Amino acid sequence: MYLAYFIISALDLLDALGTVSAGNERRDHVNWIYRCQHPDGGFRMWPGTDFGDRADEQNAKWDPANIPATYFALAALLILDDDFKRVKRRQCLLWLQKMQREDGSFGETLVDGVIEGGRDPRLGYTATGIRHILRGNTAGSISLGGQTVHDIDVDSFVRCVRLAEAFDGGIADAPFHEPQAGYTFCSLGALALVGRLNTPHKVNDAAPNAPCDPQNVLKWLLSRQTELTDPDAGLDTEFSTDNDAPDTQHAEGEHVSKDTGDDCAEPVRQDPSQSVGNSIFDLLVDGAGMNGRTNKVADTCYAFWVGASLDIMDCVTLCDQAAVRRYLLGKTQHDVLGGFGKYPGDLPDLYHSYLGLAALSLAGSDQLKVLDGGMCLSKDARERLPGLWDAWAFEDRTVT
Incomplete structure (x- = not known):
């Protein structure tokens, strides 16, 4: 489902969805997505786990609905301008409420009544994305088809995010872990989707809210822009000399001993006079991408995770946008095949190609x-949501 989403949304961003596919093909795309809808609510990652007429209680554990797949399916339907009339909205929201743990985190699947999968912000982001698409800004319990559908525990989720905030401003996957740009985006995006986001410009009136120190988050995000691009190049040892530094650290964190004998070559050090690397290609293209963690090299996908985080915080123009464009177009875009790879010279893949475009x-x-940036799709697609919410408003009833 996520591969389908990357393709559909990328074509939409390129404004090519209506030209590279005929109307009947787009209808087939929509039908394929609905083919993955689970009878009990939510969507599968693909149709291959559907047992059809052979489905029973014993093999149900092999065919669960999936939180990320459900978000990608709903977002793709939004991009394809579907009317959502076939979405099992009530069943999906009932299932979503069951996917939240007592600590506020969300899992990935529900198997034999047990929440399975991780508990990091990626699942929280896709879960709140599902809630946003299917409920809008309506909080609390609602009545759908005569059945009461409870909301997720928003307060508990926000507290879960706050516990993962790091001292330096980033947000991690769990308390006391190293912050990372992908987790930071998912946390900020989820907070925005449930209306609990603090920004450098405004503290949210609702409580609890997060992040606790939005200025510190902004500082951490802006520190992610880097000219270090080659994962095989050594870091510049600014505060050491050959005599007082027995070890040198590889750019990806691997410690390589200097005193290893004649058969072990000295790690390559980046020349401080060359700000973007030490190849002819690097010298021709001056660009600065984004990394995901402190002291890491730039990576195509983090140009999105950081850029979208800044967009959510309403500060996207504070980074050097021209340098980001030069990095993506001049370094990680493939000259022959098109698309984007992870690092300069890498073959393109769907994941990095879509996030590179985004x-x-x-x-x-x-x-x-x-x-x-908050929903990782075009603004044209997101602007279709109010029309869906208006149509559902005639069906929904607030439960007091």
């Missing part, structure tokens, strides 16, 4: 549709 849109490219 990052370019956030960095001000005029060749792409405007991206809504």
Whole structure:
């Protein structure tokens, strides 16, 4: 499902969805997504786990609905301008409420009544994305088809996010872990989707809210822009000399001993006079991408995770957007095949190609549709949501 989403949303950002696919093909895309809808609510990752007429209680554990798949399915339907009339909305929201643990985190699947999968912000983000698409800004219990559907525990989820905030401003997957840009985006995005986000410009009136120190988060995000691009190059040892530094650290964190004998070559050190690397290609293209953690090299996907986080915080223009565009177009875009790879010279893949396009849109490219960073899709697609919410408002009843 996520591969389908990357393709559909990328074509939408390129404003090519209506030209590279005929109307009957787009209807087939929609039908394939609904083919993955689970009878008890939510969506599968693919149709291969559906047992059809052979489904029973014993093999149900092999065919659960999936939180990320459900978000990607609903978002893809939104991009394809579906009317959502076939979405099992009530069953999906009932299932979503069961996917939250007591500590506020969300799992990935529900198997034999047990929440399975991780508990990091990626699942919280996709869970709140599902809630946002199917409920809008309606909080509390609602009545759908004569059945009461309870909301998720928003307060508990926000407290879960606050516990993972790090001292330096980033947000991790769990308390006391190292912060990372992907987890930071998912946390900020989820907070925005449930209306509990603090930004450098405004503290949210609802409580609890997060992050606790939005200025510190902003500082951490802006520190992610880096000219270090080659994962095989050594770090510049600014505060040491050959005599007082017995070890040198590889750019990806691997410690390599200097005193290893004649058969072990000295690790390559980046020349401080070369700000973007030490190849001819690097010298021709001056660009600064984003990394995901302190002292790491730039990576295509983090241009999105950081850029979208800044967009959610309403501060996207504070980074050097021109340098991000040069990094993506001049370093990680594949000259022959098209698309984007993870690092300069890498073969392109769907994941990095889509997030590369999304990052370019956030960095001000005029060749792409405007991206809504919070939902990772075009603003054109997100603007269809109020129409769905208005139609559902005639069906929903608030439960007091």
